[in-house]
Amino acid sequence: MQIIHLLQDWWQHQTWLEIIGVITGLACVYLAAKNNIWxxxxxxxxxxxxxxxxxxxxxxxxxxxxxxxxVVNLYGWYYWSNKPVTEKKIPVARITKQxxxxxxxxxVVFTFILGTLLKYTTASFPYLDxxxxxCSLVAQVFLARKVMENWLIWIFVDVIYVGVYIYKDLHLTAVMYAIYVGIALMGYVDWKRDYKKQSPSPPAP
Incomplete structure (x- = not known):
């Protein structure tokens, strides 16, 4: 019974705004992992x-x-919509060394500059944040351009975010990001399989 009361108390502290954010967040990442434009x-x-x-x-x-x-979501929507005539979807690409x-x-540069600026505000974890x-800026661009390695970046950064959101008492968001880790892993596996089926393989942008 005590566990039930604790869960009820925890649920009462959640906001509908965060609940909707979590639901739509999970849905969009899952669809991205499944290579779905929606x-x-x-x-x-x-x-x-x-x-x-x-x-x-x-x-x-x-x-x-x-x-x-x-902004990048709008770009990704546009980019994925403009698939080659001979393809059902935009092909998956690989990252280049450059x-x-x-x-x-x-x-590195962005972290130092933004972290230094935020250090003089009320921001939490200025450098870590x-x-x-x-990392997320880079990963999102790669996702929009269908570069397979975007999922590896997301796995790394989402693990960090889980700890940050637990500390900030955004428990539903922390759970969402923990699920993101699993979805990102699934996305990497699925995109890698799609990449191997492509012939010839497209170069990364």
Whole structure:
């Protein structure tokens, strides 16, 4: 009975805004992992909700990230819609060494600059939050361009986010990101299988 009361008490502290954000967030990531274009319109709903949630919890880098996600979601929707005439879907690509090096450098620079700026605000975990934001910026671009390695970045950053959201008492969001890890792993496996079926394999952008 005590466990039931604890669960009831926990549920009463959850907001409908976060619940809807979690549902749409899980739906869009699952659809992306399954290579389904409908992930993009659902994703725009989820990120809009989380702009408000992260503002209220002082995760300002994450809030700004959602604005960026909103724009990239629209781009991804457009890019995935413009498939080659001979293909049912936009082909999956692989990352190049040059793109990997540029992305790693951009993450380091972005983390330092944004973390330093946020250090003088009320932001929580300025450098860690900035690092996760930087990784997410790169991963989202790769997702929009259908670069397979986007899922490996998401697995890494989502594990970190789980700890951050537990600390900030965003328990439903933490659960959502834990599920994201599993979905990202599934996405990587599925996209890798699709990539191997392609002939010839397209180069990464």
């Amino acid at each position: 992930n993009w319109p659902i994703a725009t709903i989820s990120v809009t909700i989380y702009i408000f949630i992260f503002f209220e919890t002082h995760l300002f880098a994450d809030m700004g990230l959602q604005v960026y996600f909103f 793109a990997a090096l540029i992305s790693a450098g951009a993450i 900035s690092f996760c934001t930087a």
